[in-house]
Amino acid sequence: MRVDKDYIRAKQDRLTEQIITMPASTHILVTGGAGYIGSHTALALLQAGFDVTVIDNLSNSSDESLKRVARIAGKAPRFVKADIRDREQLNAVFGMQPVNAVIHFAGLKAVGESVQVPLRYYDNNVAGTLRLCEAMAEHGVFTLVFSSSATVYGDPATVPIREDQPLGTPTNPYGRSKLMIEQMLTDLAASDARWHVALLRYFNPVGAHESGLMGEDPNGIPNNLLPYIAQVAAGKLRELSVFGNDYPTADGTGVRDYIHVVDLAEGHLSALNALKARPGVSVWNLGTGQGYSVLEMIRAFELASGKTIPFRIAPRRAGDIAMCFADASRAEIELGWRARRRLKAMMEDTWRWQAGNPEGYRTKP
Numbered sequence: 001m002r003v004d005k006d007y008i009r010a011k012q013d014r015l016t017e018q019i020i021t022m023p024a025s026t027h028i029l030v031t032g033g034a035g036y037i038g039s040h041t042a043l044a045l046l047q048a049g050f051d052v053t054v055i056d057n058l059s060n061s062s063d064e065s066l067k068r069v070a071r072i073a074g075k076a077p078r079f080v081k082a083d084i085r086d087r088e089q090l091n092a093v094f095g096m097q098p099v100n101a102v103i104h105f106a107g108l109k110a111v112g113e114s115v116q117v118p119l120r121y122y123d124n125n126v127a128g129t130l131r132l133c134e135a136m137a138e139h140g141v142f143t144l145v146f147s148s149s150a151t152v153y154g155d156p157a158t159v160p161i162r163e164d165q166p167l168g169t170p171t172n173p174y175g176r177s178k179l180m181i182e183q184m185l186t187d188l189a190a191s192d193a194r195w196h197v198a199l200l201r202y203f204n205p206v207g208a209h210e211s212g213l214m215g216e217d218p219n220g221i222p223n224n225l226l227p228y229i230a231q232v233a234a235g236k237l238r239e240l241s242v243f244g245n246d247y248p249t250a251d252g253t254g255v256r257d258y259i260h261v262v263d264l265a266e267g268h269l270s271a272l273n274a275l276k277a278r279p280g281v282s283v284w285n286l287g288t289g290q291g292y293s294v295l296e297m298i299r300a301f302e303l304a305s306g307k308t309i310p311f312r313i314a315p316r317r318a319g320d321i322a323m324c325f326a327d328a329s330r331a332e333i334e335l336g337w338r339a340r341r342r343l344k345a346m347m348e349d350t351w352r353w354q355a356g357n358p359e360g361y362r363t364k365p
């Protein structure tokens with residue numbers, strides 16, 4: 001057999017070329033990366049070849065989530081237990097290794113609690129973000145992806161909600177803290193052209209990693225619908241209260257746009273990529289564009305789990321709105337991203353996580 005040495009040499013040259021032109025490892029700092037959405041995003045980043053450092057004070061999470069990330073990814077993110085409001089700790093983190101971009105999840109998110117202790121929310125969320133931006137600028141890092149929320153639309157005049165729709169009045173301090181941060185980041189980017197900022201307005205994140213190793217691990221009794229349903233299915237809670245069946249929706253119960261957490265995580269990578277060519281502030285809804293009612297969610301969960309979910313109709317919950325779902329087309333056009341996982345996968349993955357980890361990350365293997 002004739003060996004074409006020129007052919008092999010040419011092929012080797014091309015290989016060398018490819019290796020040399022591959023970008024050097026990009027290092028992403030993930031604040032709040034031990035939490036629900038942050039841990040799924042840290043996993044997606046590692047799997048895509050990014051170098052990842054997580055900073056988290058573990059106020060609403062445990063580092064077990066990061067151990068699971070390492071188990072699935074085959075490599076661990078660097079973890080620093082620290083508070084984003086602590087300037088010295090932030091400086092130390094930025095000083096360890098050059099950071100290319102920050103994905104900022106760290107924050108408190110319990111709506112009811114924010115009404116009870118508003119200053120804690122403004123301090124943690126607003127002042128925390130302010131400290132983070134100061135440290136970023138000091139260390140020459142100007143790319144930031146921020147976890148905002150559809151709550152900034154308030155009670156929308158029309159659905160599906162487009163990003164250019166007027167912002168509403170959030171009904172609680174948590175929502176107002178998100179709006180304030182959006183405004184602060186917009187002012188910051190307007191003042192200095194080096195900033196590239198993404199405001200990602202999440203709709204309703206649900207679901208879990210398909211491995212059943214990672215998922216949402218609420219502290220105490222869940223506030224959100226799907227973790228509550230999952231705990232009823234597992235027998236930890238007796239019944240679900242459906243908050244109102246007299247809304248102007250098809251079956252009278254509230255309608256939301258539920259998005260699988262893994263789709264959401266992937267949306268962050270797409271936003272990060274798009275930000276390279278986008279100075280200033282970019283705003284993207286991350287939702288599916290499809291709304292489901294509370295009763296539809298119960299039925300879908302029953303189908304996926306084979307369990308019956310006892311429920312009763314209760315009064316409306318203060319501050320709730322009838323309908324909220326995204327116009328998801330801007331993200332599809334500008335990011336080339338769209339949510340791919342359907343309701344069935346959201347339910348099956350939630351149930352796999354709940355059934356396999358009845359005590360969340362505290363479950364002993």
Ligand code: NAD
Nearest residue numbers: 032035036037056057058059060061083084106107147149
């Ligand atoms: P989470 O509570 O699971 O994660 C937040 C993480 O931030 C936790 O691990 C917590 O320990 C950490 N943290 C909080 N304050 C901190 C501080 N000062 N310093 C360092 N770490 C701190 O919540 P999540 O559901 O993963 O949400 C992530 C982000 O997305 C939050 O900003 C939240 O407001 C936003 N968001 C969440 C939802 C949702 O329904 N889950 C919807 C819209 C927006």
Ligand code: UDP
Nearest residue numbers: 223224225228241242243254255256294320
């Ligand atoms: N919901 C409910 N019972 C619960 C929790 C939530 O009926 O125990 C309803 C709530 O009124 C809303 C929907 O489920 O219509 C989603 O609520 P969730 O708190 O998960 O998200 P958000 O209110 O932030 O959209």
